[in-house]
Amino acid sequence: MHHWAFIYQYAIGGALFGICTLLLIRSRAIDLRARSGRRGLTILLGGLLLYAAFHAVSIFVLPKS
16 A cells, blocks of 8 residues: 555656756756756755665565565
């Protein structure tokens, strides 16, 4: 049953994250032409994916062990 909460959390949260990221890029708060802007965006996306991966392991893999 926890898998539905996980899917919902990252579907809604991912959509909001994507919308906010697009707004930041469009308003030029994140400049993708600058190396620091690309690095910052990479860190944000990597952090989200890394956290989601650890969360997925804790929900789907660890309880079965």
